[in-house]
Amino acid sequence: MTYSDTELYKNLRVDCEKCFGLCCVALYFSKSEGFPTDKVAGKPCTNLQSNFRCSIHTNLRNQGLKGCTAYDCFGAGQKVAQITYNGCDWSKEKESSNQMFDVFLVMRQLHEMLWYLNQAISLKENISIHDKIRFMIEETDKLTYLNPDSLIELDIPSHQDKVNALLFETSEIVRNKVCFVKSKTKNIPRGLDCIGSDLRKIDLKGANLRGAFLIATNLRGVDLSKADLIGADLRDADLRGANLSECIFITQSQINTAKGDSNTKLPKSLNRPPYWLE
Numbered sequence: 001m002t003y004s005d006t007e008l009y010k011n012l013r014v015d016c017e018k019c020f021g022l023c024c025v026a027l028y029f030s031k032s033e034g035f036p037t038d039k040v041a042g043k044p045c046t047n048l049q050s051n052f053r054c055s056i057h058t059n060l061r062n063q064g065l066k067g068c069t070a071y072d073c074f075g076a077g078q079k080v081a082q083i084t085y086n087g088c089d090w091s092k093e094k095e096s097s098n099q100m101f102d103v104f105l106v107m108r109q110l111h112e113m114l115w116y117l118n119q120a121i122s123l124k125e126n127i128s129i130h131d132k133i134r135f136m137i138e139e140t141d142k143l144t145y146l147n148p149d150s151l152i153e154l155d156i157p158s159h160q161d162k163v164n165a166l167l168f169e170t171s172e173i174v175r176n177k178v179c180f181v182k183s184k185t186k187n188i189p190r191g192l193d194c195i196g197s198d199l200r201k202i203d204l205k206g207a208n209l210r211g212a213f214l215i216a217t218n219l220r221g222v223d224l225s226k227a228d229l230i231g232a233d234l235r236d237a238d239l240r241g242a243n244l245s246e247c248i249f250i251t252q253s254q255i256n257t258a259k260g261d262s263n264t265k266l267p268k269s270l271n272r273p274p275y276w277l278e
């Protein structure tokens with residue numbers, strides 16, 4: 001099963017209304033990472049209300065809580081709340097609450113894989129491997145419907161390795177096509193690590209930016225078409241006027257941590273953060 005753009009938005013995007021504030025309880029987080037306090041996993045954030053809504057939701061950005069605004073569960077929260085646990089929340093099911101938090105962490109990884117796989121199958125360049133990707137989407141999707149005990153027992157690293165191999169193959173195919181057309185792009189930097197650098201003069205179309213540290217870089221007006229941004233750290237990167245509409249393997253979380261404006265071009269699957277327009 002693959003998701004249409006509309007279904008992708010619905011199933012792999014955050015829907016806090018259908019969740020029990022799982023990310024605000026299940027995760028360990030620290031103040032230094034942009035969360036309100038230092039907190040152990042399994043303890044509710046002090047700002048989480050009994051209705052599972054955040055009491056300072058509209059002020060997260062103003063209060064500098066970038067960890068909260070950037071976090072993306074890829075729709076795992078509502079899947080765990082409404083499907084795995086059939087609407088029974090952790091405050092009512094105290095005995096199983098720790099299990100629910102562990103399940104949420106597993107589900108988030110599965111949904112993240114689905115996000116990337118669905119991006120991969122939406123591309124035309126890698127049509128030769130679409131059958132393999134489709135099969136992996138179906139296998140991964142099936143896992144998300146397992147019961148809690150089975151979810152916790154999953155060998156996630158081994159499944160992740162299989163998914164990563166397909167994502168890597170996709171990246172090579174897509175980027176090589178750009179490099180073939182543009183022979184001058186031989187010098188595209190790999191594994192770029194350039195915190196705070198001005199990258200406006202570098203041709204980054206089709207670049208390998210997997211896991212690159214692009215923190216506070218100047219990417220203003222840069223064309224990132226077919227660049228692979230999986231795992232790239234875009235915190236405070238200046239994306240004003242940049243073209244990310246055809247980059248590959250980018251997430252809402254990465255976008256939420258960067259700076260952009262109304263001229264930044266985004267893929268259809270991502271939302272423009274409201275604070276980019278202030």
Ligand code: SF4
Nearest residue numbers: 024045047048054068
């Ligand atoms: S501040 Fe709000 S969004 Fe952030 S962890 Fe706490 S309850 Fe969740």
